[in-house]
Amino acid sequence: MRIDLHAHSNKSDGTDPPDVLVQRAAAAGLDVIALTDHDTYDGWPDALAAARPAGVTVVPGVEMSTTVEGAGVHVLGYLPDPTYRPLTDELARIRADRRSRLRAIVGRLTSLGVAITMDDVRSAAGSAVTLGRPHVADAMVARGLARDRGEVFTRWLAEGGPAFVDKYAPPAIDAIALIRAAGGVAVLAHPWGRSSRRVLGPVRIAELAAAGLAGLEIDHEDHEPAAREGLRALAAELDLLVTGSSDHHGSGKAGHHLGLNTTAPAQYARLLELAADAARRAGRPNPPRPAGPGSDPDLDTGYDPKAEPGADPA
Ligand code: AMP
Ligand code: FE
Ligand code: FE
Ligand code: ZN
Numbered sequence: 001m002r003i004d005l006h007a008h009s010n011k012s013d014g015t016d017p018p019d020v021l022v023q024r025a026a027a028a029g030l031d032v033i034a035l036t037d038h039d040t041y042d043g044w045p046d047a048l049a050a051a052r053p054a055g056v057t058v059v060p061g062v063e064m065s066t067t068v069e070g071a072g073v074h075v076l077g078y079l080p081d082p083t084y085r086p087l088t089d090e091l092a093r094i095r096a097d098r099r100s101r102l103r104a105i106v107g108r109l110t111s112l113g114v115a116i117t118m119d120d121v122r123s124a125a126g127s128a129v130t131l132g133r134p135h136v137a138d139a140m141v142a143r144g145l146a147r148d149r150g151e152v153f154t155r156w157l158a159e160g161g162p163a164f165v166d167k168y169a170p171p172a173i174d175a176i177a178l179i180r181a182a183g184g185v186a187v188l189a190h191p192w193g194r195s196s197r198r199v200l201g202p203v204r205i206a207e208l209a210a211a212g213l214a215g216l217e218i219d220h221e222d223h224e225p226a227a228r229e230g231l232r233a234l235a236a237e238l239d240l241l242v243t244g245s246s247d248h249h250g251s252g253k254a255g256h257h258l259g260l261n262t263t264a265p266a267q268y269a270r271l272l273e274l275a276a277d278a279a280r281r282a283g284r285p286n287p288p289r290p291a292g293p294g295s296d297p298d299l300d301t302g303y304d305p306k307a308e309p310g311a312d313p314a
Helices: 018-027 044-054 085-111 118-125 133-142 149-157 172-181 202-210 225-238 265-282
Strands: 003-007 032-038 057-068 071-078 185-188 215-219 241-244
Touching (some): 003 018, 003 057, 003 071, 003 265, 018 032, 044 057, 057 085, 057 172, 071 172, 085 118, 085 133, 085 172, 118 133, 133 149, 185 265, 202 225, 215 225, 241 265
Parallel strands (some): 003 032, 032 057
Antiparallel strands (some): 057 071, 071 185
């Protein structure tokens, strides 16, 4: 079993539509792929519908933007009930602030003499419902102002860069509580990667574990061998799940091809058990389920984000 528990579609900052992502996961020899777009469930229906035909299991999830001591921390939520309003409202609030923040970034770039507009960014973003810095980068690449996303981040958009603007995100501890109340399983994404390492020491991770955090994404490209070793010891000590993933973004991020890192089958099985427990404890009557070769299509999540109260303005 090859299990990749973190990937993005073009509903956020990946480059493949959700159904294409699922087909590519199958072609890459994966048995299980989790769709974890930034701050949205919008790709779920297309990804879940593509699962059985492609012969791959799709786990619906989300990668939520959160903060710890002002630093950005990403929290993966697996199998949250998409009809749980407190969480969908919070995701909508994050997306709304991301849109105004992108206007501020474009303003900064303009004052730095970089000739792009919000219209350029909107057309580069295509069908994305969650806008991010990568879409600004794509707009600049389209205008011939940079070679790729990486160059734009290095020169302008990285944290502390000349056109960097921060965005709203809830404290990680609150996000974890929301994911649990939605019957989902919360896992810290790349905890010792770029921005979050400074604020996610062992004491803080133990605090989050006591507040309901279920796992650590350890096998991730942003973690060098020593970081993985340290995190594995911590996961053992705190009895946390250990996951691995590609954090695939299509052609938007080099060196993150599907299946690059994977999750052990026993860890995946435990994640599904924890989700079932969480849904029971939270009293969520119709928790979402993974879709795929072994699933009953009648039970697959028929989630329609357009029917969701508080859906984003077009
Ligand atoms: P944002 O969501 O707007 O804060 O932007 C963060 C996203 O940018 C991350 O989820 C990454 O996917 C992407 N990113 C960060 N650094 C780079 C880079 N050097 N090259 C390409 N994408 C990047
Ligand atoms: Fe991303
Ligand atoms: Fe992330
Ligand atoms: Zn990610």
